[in-house]
Amino acid sequence: MDRRKNPYAPGAGIQPPALAGRDQLLADAQIDMERVLARRPVKSLMLLGLRGVGKTVLLNRMKADADNLDFQTAKIEAPEEGTLPQLLIPELRRILFSLDLIARAGKKLRQAMGALRNFGSAFRVSVGEIEIGMTPTPGVADTGNIEQDMPQLIIALCEAAAERNTAIGLFVDEVQYLSPRELAALVLACHETAQRNLPLFFVGAGLPQIAALAGNAKSYAERLFNYPGIDKLPPEAAREALTAPARKEGAAFESDAVEEILRVTERYPYFIQEWGYHVWNSAPKSPVTKHDVESAYPAIISHLDANFFRVRFDRLTVLQQKYLRAMAELGPGPHKTGDIAATLGVDATSVATVRQQLIDKGMIWSQRHGETAFTVPMFDRFMKRQIKVLEKHVPRRRKPALPRPL
Template sequence: MNPLRNPFSPGAGSPPPELAGRQHLLDQATLTLARIKAGRSAKSFFLIGLRGVGKTVLLNRIQTLAEDAGYVTVLVEAHERKPLPALLAPSLRQILFALDRMASLSAKAKRGLRVLKSFVSAVKVKVQDIEIGLDIDPEQGVADSGDLEADLPELFVALGEAAQDRGAGVAILIDELQYLTEDELSALIMAVHRISQKQLPLVVIGAGLPQLVALAGKSKSYAERLFAYPEVGPLAPNDAAAALQEPAQTEGAIFDPDAIAEVIRVTEGYPYFLQEWGYQAWNQAPASPIDLQTVRHATAHAVERLDESFFRVRFDRLTPREKEYLRALAELGPGAHRSGDVADLLAVKVQSIAPVRNSLIKKGMVYSPAHGDTAFTVPLFDQFMKRIMPQLPTHRT
């Protein structure tokens, strides 16, 4: 098999050759975009799912759909070390300049730029790394209090009014939303609430790990009514088979049915892993059809590569105590487990490892699907922990 013709594309956010099983989510996004641009009620939404299910790929595809529908868009990624104002300000400047260029004069767009200047000037006292070039006087008394929950809604309203004035829409797409602080998430929710009340053509579409739903609800009780939270999970068997077979067929090759079944079994239908196994199986196969024996050889290569990159980059961020906690969680097997069971394996009290669990949640390694339960956010990470730490830690803290 010619590796140059390999159609599979494992990688963070890399678009797969076949976006199988996600059309219902794209249809929902298309309808939402159309309704909001037409001034009709529709919910902004957050895609919810574990690592490796393709949330970033979907955000990129939705951004394209939005641009095709006449939206001005930005896509940003939240992370632990960058505050929300610093994350958004350069992108909102980009949007407002794009709106301002749509015709010779736009009072609303220029007002939006003045409001942005006020917003940046006010928050710069707290966020030192905001630097954007705006040769314009600020809008006095608007979005300049320095209180993010008060200022961000005013900024979004100015942005939405500028878009409405141009007959356009604005789509703000934010990945990794679980990294926002409670205050930042609260401000974002309040801003979306304000534009929803005014039916302005601005939509916020985000993606995050499963804990995002609880974080949003904790931040603002009405968040569950304001947003939709479509779940992005592993692919159903038929969709997983299509994600493997259809790209191969475009290159004149096929998988044997038992080979497909084995890939689905070991990957559990998670899109990132399907791409990795497809990639390795193609490179290992002497010729088409790709058979079961080839897939079994490919598994060793796929696991080795995942251990060196996808899993290792997360493992290396952990403290020794966090590694012990995750190894104990892995010992309990797949799925969610009680915090008390993890504590029992480590021979410690639940209260003593609660800070470790909280730290792991903040790092996006685990989440709590129900009160007192803990589960991995990274599929198959339990198997990796057992490979890299074959024995349950004997050191007790």
């Protein structure tokens, strides 16, 4: 069909042509934001889900909704390497400048400027010029201890927003890559602003292990946040995600073609976009048939292998790859950690480090103690395609020292 009209949007964080199945969540967030503006208490949100379920898209949508309500918003993506202050400071600086545009600098705004400058110098990040009638704010956000400074800075920022009758929206993606102290600092900041009834709407997003990480950082995190699970789409929403964009272009899928795509994508949003995109390009005409879907299958799988899966695989060491291959041997999972080690031919303690490295890289996670699961849907089948035969792991032993010559 006409490639110029292809409506699908496979990618990372790209708004889909039809954002299906998330209406309730977005409506709930909208109500929360209006409550924040009215200075009523709300819980912060942590959107949890596997790769490609649509967390970033939701985060971006919520940010846009907050912008429409005239929130002052900042969005950052936690990097695998790098620090939170580096990313946060330019965004907060931008917010302070736009608060200044709303009206002449007030007392709280000047204090927040001072707090930001202190925070910048405590964490050795250049803040640039901030001169809006700034007065120094000694003793605020300047200790170099992020768990102390971050809440103070966010409080100062929220007070400045409150002074302007507006609110702050803070959106943090890939939260699992924050260091434990950075995460604790953010949780604390949310906690303290909530206690002071300050206007902050915080939304985090990332892999499902965040719930446990936040709980480890601060035990009250459980009560401070709502953790909506973002998952594969329910069947009706998955059909809508696939068929609505085609309908808008005057094209259609036969119903068994739709069901076949739902089956092979397992209703994961990212895969629905990929299948929609490729099948659209390869099908000769509308309506798309089940046969069109089946014929496109091998090309789509090679495309996914070469792109989506491969980039993740290439970042791994040989031993990490072997660990995942052993998991794949057992199926999609989750699996008992002991069974994975046994499949590798070793005991669990000898691969505990490699397992932890894979968790830190966001490749696997553990829902329950002693269990391990992939964070990337369908990764088990990719691993089997990539490494045909599972090799047992032989831990390297030190060579025994040669006997000394007599």
